[in-house]
Amino acid sequence: MPSEDLSPRVITLGTAGGPRWWSSRTGRHRHGIATAVQVGEAFYLVDAGLGVGRQLERAGLAFDDMRAMFITHLHSDHTVDIPSLLLMGLYERDTRAADPIRIIGPGNRGALPPVSDRAETPPAPVCPENPTPGTAEMVGSIVQAYATDFNDRVLDALRPSPLDCFAAEDIRIPEGIGYHPNDNPTPAGMAPFEIYRDELVAVTAVLVEHPPVAPAFAFRFDTAAGSVTISGDTTATDNLVTLACGTDLLLHEAIDFDWVRARYGDSPAEADLASIDHHRRSHTSPEQAIGLAERAGASRLALHHLVPGNTPARRWEDLGDRFAGEFLIPDDLDSIPFTRKDAGIHTSPIKVGA
Numbered sequence: 001m002p003s004e005d006l007s008p009r010v011i012t013l014g015t016a017g018g019p020r021w022w023s024s025r026t027g028r029h030r031h032g033i034a035t036a037v038q039v040g041e042a043f044y045l046v047d048a049g050l051g052v053g054r055q056l057e058r059a060g061l062a063f064d065d066m067r068a069m070f071i072t073h074l075h076s077d078h079t080v081d082i083p084s085l086l087l088m089g090l091y092e093r094d095t096r097a098a099d100p101i102r103i104i105g106p107g108n109r110g111a112l113p114p115v116s117d118r119a120e121t122p123p124a125p126v127c128p129e130n131p132t133p134g135t136a137e138m139v140g141s142i143v144q145a146y147a148t149d150f151n152d153r154v155l156d157a158l159r160p161s162p163l164d165c166f167a168a169e170d171i172r173i174p175e176g177i178g179y180h181p182n183d184n185p186t187p188a189g190m191a192p193f194e195i196y197r198d199e200l201v202a203v204t205a206v207l208v209e210h211p212p213v214a215p216a217f218a219f220r221f222d223t224a225a226g227s228v229t230i231s232g233d234t235t236a237t238d239n240l241v242t243l244a245c246g247t248d249l250l251l252h253e254a255i256d257f258d259w260v261r262a263r264y265g266d267s268p269a270e271a272d273l274a275s276i277d278h279h280r281r282s283h284t285s286p287e288q289a290i291g292l293a294e295r296a297g298a299s300r301l302a303l304h305h306l307v308p309g310n311t312p313a314r315r316w317e318d319l320g321d322r323f324a325g326e327f328l329i330p331d332d333l334d335s336i337p338f339t340r341k342d343a344g345i346h347t348s349p350i351k352v353g354a
Contacts, residue, residue, distance in 0.1 A: 004040045006200070008223045009337045010251065011036040011043075011352055012302075012330040013055035016309025017233070017253060019077045021050075023310055030309045031055055031332050032077055035230060035251065037221050039200040045069040046219060046230050047078040053088055059333055059352050063092035063101075068196055070203065071105030071135055072232030073216035083142050086166060087149065090159040100167040104195060105135030106215045107170030109181045113212030116277065118270040139168035171195055171205065173215060179207065185214035192220065192243045206243045208234035210282050218243055228338040229298070233305065235281060236288040244296035249338035252292065253305035255283040256315065283307070286316055290323045299341060302328040 014031030016022055022030065032049025036056070042065055045052070056063075069085075072078055082103070093101070109132035115122045125131045133141065143150065143162050153159040173179050177187045186209040196203040202222045210216040210233040220229040220243050229244040231252040244250050260279045264272040284292070286303055293301040301323055303316055313329050320327035328349060330336060335352045 006040045006223070006225065007337060007339050008037070008039045008221075008226055008228070009335050010228055010249065011038060011059050011061070012251075012304060012332060012334045012336070013045075013052055013059060014049045015304040015306055015330055015332055016049070017077060017255070017305035017307045018309060019075070019080075020309070022308060025310075028310065028313060028331065030306065032080065033305045034081075035304070036061055037201070037228060039223055041065050042067050042200055044201065044203075044221065047072055047232075048081045048085060049077055050080050052081045053084045055332065063089060064094050064098050066101050067198065068102040068104060068203075070196070070219055071103070072219065072230070073210060073213050074106055074135070074138065075213055075233065078233070079138070082139065083146065086139070086142060086162045087146065089165040090150075090153055090162065093160070093165045095160045095164045100163075100165055102196070103135060103139055103166055103168040104171060105168075106217065107134035107172070108132055108137060109134070109214055111181050113214075114182060116270075116274040118274040118277065120270065134170045136168040136170050139166065171215070171217065173207070179215070181214035185209065185211065185216070186237060186239060188238065190239055190242075195219075204243065206239040208232055208237045208240055210234050212278075212282075220244065220247065226338045226340045229296075231284075231289075233282065234284060236284050236292055241292055241296045244293070244298055247296060247298050248340050249300045249302065249336060250293050250296065250298040251302050251304050252289040253284055253307075254286040254289050254303040254316065255279060255307040256311060257285055259308050259311070279307075286319050287322070290319065290327075293323060293325070298325060300326040300328065300336075300338070302330050302336060304330060 013034040016030035031051040034049045034052040035046040037044045177190050186207050192204040192206050195205050204220045205217045208218045218232045226248040228249040229247040264276045316329045334349045336349045
């Protein structure tokens, strides 16, 4: 029999950013941010935005082939469909034949973020008894919240426990790098560190800058045939350049700051002014993303986590001549190989679902 094709690729399950239902009437419809990294039949999920379960089905990715899920940071547009994956996994995962899916993401922040300077009266935090849970705590809370449903299915329908289907863990930040969630959330010059390895991939991470959330990570997947780096949400960050050095494909977030100004700029409301502050210090323009990709020596750059999520693609595509390598604006369900150029394998993006 021929050997399994291990040529790596990403499948852009969802390419929109932001905790919004973007109207599809003014442009292209995009699902919430989620990316599959596939090597052979096995795949690894990065973030779980709105609609990810349906997109996995449309892409033909079977739950039994998912090895791990990686969460870049704990904002809702990256985690909102974790509950649906936990629930549907009871019916899609064969726990007798497959190990639990590891859910790997940020730990407890350890401190509340600072209050916006725009606040006339400091707002009270939500859930002050545990205001900044990490990945493992979040998954445990989801299971608790849905315990009525889970117990019906475990006890009556004899389905496996979600804790047999999934195993959540927090990323341990290396000691001695000076990290602090408020004072130094993105230590300069930090080295990428390994968070996962199996026979197909090695996954490394660095801290990136996406205030006020902390920690926030970018991830790099290295395979025998090529590498892909996924920025997560971040402003232009030197650590990302270090992680992405020489990568075959960089997936980087991008925001249209003209839209930010049009959406919030004429409002005197403190919440709108605080939103402008947040977007400017926490996200990356497409021009900045191109600059980062050039500095990293990336062979290909694909912009995703697009904000707004319904902007016509040409708004982004017109910037492509500024990047020396191959420049992509993927749609949902595009398949993008990231095999090294010297491997001699065709690498054009294709559509994998309808």
